[in-house]
Amino acid sequence: MEASKLNIVLAGNPNSGKTTLFNALTGLKQKVGNYPGITVEKKVADVDIVGHNVRIIDVPGIYSLYSKSIDEKVAQSIICDKFQDDYADVVVVVADASNLRRSIFLLTQIIDLKIPVVLALNMIDIASKKGIILDVNKLSFELGIEIIAINARKARGLLKLKDAIIRTISNQSDNYKTILDVNKVFGKIILEVNQIRGIQNDYASFLSLCGYDMGNTIEQKVKISVLSKDNELIVDRLQAKETVRRYKNIDIIISKSTKIVEVAGKYRVTEIIDKILMHPFFGYLIFLSILFLMFQAVFQWSSLPMDVIDGLFTKLSLWTASAIPQGILNDLLVNGVLAGIGGIVIFIPQIAFLFAFIVFLEDTGYMARVSFITDRFLKQVGLNGRSVIPLLSGVACAVPAIMSARTISNWKERLITIMVTPLMSCSARLPVYTLIISLIIPVDVYYGIFNLQGLVLMLFYILGFLAAIIIAFLLKFIIKSKERSFFVMEMPSYKIPDWKTVIYTIFEKVKIFLFDAGKIIIAISIILWFLSSYGPGEKFKQIEDKWQDKEFAQENIASEKLEYSYAGLIGKVIEPAIKPLGFDWKIGISLITSFAAREVFVGTMSTIYSVGDDDIVSIRERLRRERNKETGEPFFTTAVGISLMLFYAFAMQCMTTVAVVYRETNSIKWPLLQFLYLTVLAYLSSFIAFQLLS
Amino acid sequence: MLSLSQLPVYTDAEISKINDPDLEQKLLEMGCTPGEIISVVRKAPFKGPIAIMVSSYMLSIRFSDACKIDVNIKNGS
Numbered sequence: 133m134e135a136s137k138l139n140i141v142l143a144g145n146p147n148s149g150k151t152t153l154f155n156a157l158t159g160l161k162q163k164v165g166n167y168p169g170i171t172v173e174k175k176v177a178d179v180d181i182v183g184h185n186v187r188i189i190d191v192p193g194i195y196s197l198y199s200k201s202i203d204e205k206v207a208q209s210i211i212c213d214k215f216q217d218d219y220a221d222v223v224v225v226v227a228d229a230s231n232l233r234r235s236i237f238l239l240t241q242i243i244d245l246k247i248p249v250v251l252a253l254n255m256i257d258i259a260s261k262k263g264i265i266l267d268v269n270k271l272s273f274e275l276g277i278e279i280i281a282i283n284a285r286k287a288r289g290l291l292k293l294k295d296a297i298i299r300t301i302s303n304q305s306d307n308y309k310t311i312l313d314v315n316k317v318f319g320k321i322i323l324e325v326n327q328i329r330g331i332q333n334d335y336a337s338f339l340s341l342c343g344y345d346m347g348n349t350i351e352q353k354v355k356i357s358v359l360s361k362d363n364e365l366i367v368d369r370l371q372a373k374e375t376v377r378r379y380k381n382i383d384i385i386i387s388k389s390t391k392i393v394e395v396a397g398k399y400r401v402t403e404i405i406d407k408i409l410m411h412p413f414f415g416y417l418i419f420l421s422i423l424f425l426m427f428q429a430v431f432q433w434s435s436l437p438m439d440v441i442d443g444l445f446t447k448l449s450l451w452t453a454s455a456i457p458q459g460i461l462n463d464l465l466v467n468g469v470l471a472g473i474g475g476i477v478i479f480i481p482q483i484a485f486l487f488a489f490i491v492f493l494e495d496t497g498y499m500a501r502v503s504f505i506t507d508r509f510l511k512q513v514g515l516n517g518r519s520v521i522p523l524l525s526g527v528a529c530a531v532p533a534i535m536s537a538r539t540i541s542n543w544k545e546r547l548i549t550i551m552v553t554p555l556m557s558c559s560a561r562l563p564v565y566t567l568i569i570s571l572i573i574p575v576d577v578y579y580g581i582f583n584l585q586g587l588v589l590m591l592f593y594i595l596g597f598l599a600a601i602i603i604a605f606l607l608k609f610i611i612k613s614k615e616r617s618f619f620v621m622e623m624p625s626y627k628i629p630d631w632k633t634v635i636y637t638i639f640e641k642v643k644i645f646l647f648d649a650g651k652i653i654i655a656i657s658i659i660l661w662f663l664s665s666y667g668p669g670e671k672f673k674q675i676e677d678k679w680q681d682k683e684f685a686q687e688n689i690a691s692e693k694l695e696y697s698y699a700g701l702i703g704k705v706i707e708p709a710i711k712p713l714g715f716d717w718k719i720g721i722s723l724i725t726s727f728a729a730r731e732v733f734v735g736t737m738s739t740i741y742s743v744g745d746d747d748i749v750s751i752r753e754r755l756r757r758e759r760n761k762e763t764g765e766p767f768f769t770t771a772v773g774i775s776l777m778l779f780y781a782f783a784m785q786c787m788t789t790v791a792v793v794y795r796e797t798n799s800i801k802w803p804l805l806q807f808l809y810l811t812v813l814a815y816l817s818s819f820i821a822f823q824l825l826s
Numbered sequence: 827m828l829s830l831s832q833l834p835v836y837t838d839a840e841i842s843k844i845n846d847p848d849l850e851q852k853l854l855e856m857g858c859t860p861g862e863i864i865s866v867v868r869k870a871p872f873k874g875p876i877a878i879m880v881s882s883y884m885l886s887i888r889f890s891d892a893c894k895i896d897v898n899i900k901n902g903s
Contacts, residue, residue, distance in 0.1 A: 193882075194854040195855050195856055198851065198855055230882065230883075231881070231882065231883045233857055233881045233882075234856060234881055234883065237857065261881060264882075316858075318857070368847045368848075368850075368851060369847075370851055372847070372851060372854055373850060373853040375851075375859070376854065376860065379854075379857065379859045380859075403867070406867070406877075407867060410868050410870070412870065412871040413871075471882055498901075500886075503886075504868075504870060504874075504875050504877065504886050505870055505874070505887075505893065506870055507870070507874060507875050507888070508870055508873070508874030508875065511888070517875065517886075554845065559874050603855070610869070616848050617848075618848075618852060618888065618891065619875055619886060619887065619888045620849075620852050620853065620856070620885065620886070620887050620891075621885070621886045621893075622883065622884070622885055622886075623877055623883075623884035623885065623886055624884075625883075625884075740869040
């Protein structure tokens with residue numbers, strides 16, 4: 133039965149309520165993945181409707197079948213290419229009734245391709261508030277398809293929609309209406325393409341002629357392009373003419389089926405809110421205040437669940453350590469696997485809260501306004517107003533952030549966004565910053581509110597952002613591209629977010645972090661466990677003998693073993709290289725282990741300094757006692773601390789990010805370049821800071 | 827005839843011509859066809875993007891792109 137499973141494709145404009153409908157239809161059955169070979173998100177769900185086992189596929193939002201970005205190409209080919217696995221048996225076009233004209237453009241293209249289609253008409257209530265009175269029956273007659281009025285958020289009309297979907301599949305006829313007869317507009321060339329393709333489908337032939345992938349064979353493609361050249365066709369002109377004609381026919385259909393009435397006291401909520409939020413001065417002020425509140429809230433709210441998780445993992449480790457017989461397996465499980473998983477899970481609250489804010493702001497329509505007010509400045513440095521979401525998300529975790537850059541259709545702007553996003557201070561840097569700040573910055577409070585430690589922390593967040601802007605500006609001159617850049621973006625009406633959609637999206641982002649980052653972090657944790665648990669020669673045995681029956685044996689053995697382990701040896705090998713930055717081999721080990729994930733720094737430091745447990749206060753006290761062997765002065769001076777923080781601010785200590793950049797850019801060149809520039813930046817800034825401050 | 831970038835805020839005008847094939851293609855499919863009524867509702871500072879109303883929805887475009895769109899102010903507005 134698997135082969136004959138019916139594919140239902142949900143298509144529609146961005147902001148049409150398509151995702152809300154998908155969530156309402158599928159609930160928790162949805163699976164999010166990627167299309168093979170390309171990095172476009174694929175959402176599918178196998179569900180049962182009216183006794184039929186079907187697969188519902190959510191494709192990226194599009195305005196037309198004239199696809200340009202990779203997202204749009206995927207949507208277009210699933211609708212148009214019969215040889216696609218997910219090829220639609222029926223397309224459900226979701227349309228915003230208050231934006232009918234633009235929404236049904238895509239619909240009429242699909243109708244003209246003679247693909248079975250149902251229109252799910254959403255937001256009729258909003259349309260009537262705008263004074264648009266719709267005659268659904270008349271519209272249905274004019275378009276020759278079934279139209280179901282739905283309310284995606286309140287899950288109304290879904291049963292009728294499901295019935296209509298099944299009816300459309302089973303009563304397939306050849307009586308499709310033609311909304312725009314391209315044959316009449318463009319003449320016999322369409323028939324010639326029909327002949328090449330061997331199918332009587334005028335509109336599919338027209339789109340083939342415009343160079344779109346309609347599932348044609350290579351031979352057919354060549355013949356079509358020769359035909360196009362022979363007739364001296366300019367694809368742009370062809371397409372523009374077709375679009376204008378199609379809209380003319382749409383306007384006729386709409387005038388027949390809608391009535392516009394004057395709405396009394398037609399004050400528009402969106403316009404009033406925009407006056408404030410898009411204000412040339414207050415708009416920015418409000419945005420900054422929202423950011424500030426967001427950070428405050430996220431740190432406050434996430435501290436409790438983080439403590440709970442931390443406590444749970446400590447218990448779990450202790451339990452595992454005692455439940456399994458002593459030995460390698462025990463050690464691997466506790467210090468390799470569990471430590472790795474704990475290091476990932478601890479970040480979930482912070483990342484979830486940050487994304488909750490971002491998704492909330494996105495779903496209300498506010499993020500589009502932030503893009504609007506920032507595009508001018510971001511454009512200047514080679515970015516786009518749309519870069520705002522990846523950059524902001526980068527404060528939670530660079531991995532989903534880099535993936536969200538897919539909505540930027542200009543390759544150069546998208547690439548620059550990807551290249552600089554890791555400079556934003558992600559959650560994993562926070563434990564490192566917190567430890568070092570508490571070590572070197574006094575707890576002074578100025579004017580009653582400004583806490584010096586907090587200020588320094590904020591400074592490092594700003595530093596990351598400024599570095600991202602400066603590097604973006606430099607990359608603007610390095611990366612060459614002839615592709616035009618636009619900022620053509622719909623500013624959707626404000627709305628109260630759909631909680632279901634917000635929650636699903638947060639789940640998705642956290643899942644990306646957990647599985648994408650998780651896999652790599654655990655793998656590296658295990659490698660690091662090996663490197664720090666084993667060393668060459670007989671040294672380990674000697675250490676154990678030496679400390680036998682002495683006080684603090686456990687801690688001292690752990691610390692000395694680490695010194696003579698492979699990791700310790702590497703730390704000593706790189707010591708000459710990091711000495712100019714103020715680091716010794718102990719920090720060297722931590723730098724190496726941080727390649728799994730930055731926060732591993734704290735745990736490694738606690739092992740090296742044989743602190744026993746990795747509670748920040750005890751590590752801090754231990755680090756404070758550490759002396760410089762040559763001078764006898766405290767080792768962790770302000771210079772060392774600042775240098776170390778700068779290193780963590782810039783260095784690419786996250787293998788997952790490297791992997792994601794590789795996948796998103798589909799080349800080894802960009803992750804390599806990114807790794808190099810971040811390493812150089814980290815090294816130089818630490819070097820300069822240490823030399824100046826000490 | 828003037829360009830969209832010169833159109834005063836809240837003034838209805840008719841789209842006459844988009845003098846840039848790439849931009850034209852993008853805007854056409856979003857409903858900015860010749861003859862459509864369009865108005866500027868908001869401008870970002872320092873020649874930043876412009877927000878326009880077209881077919882009863884709001885769309886943003888860059889200032890430099892707005893310069894390439896010819897419009898005619900509607901009589902009586």
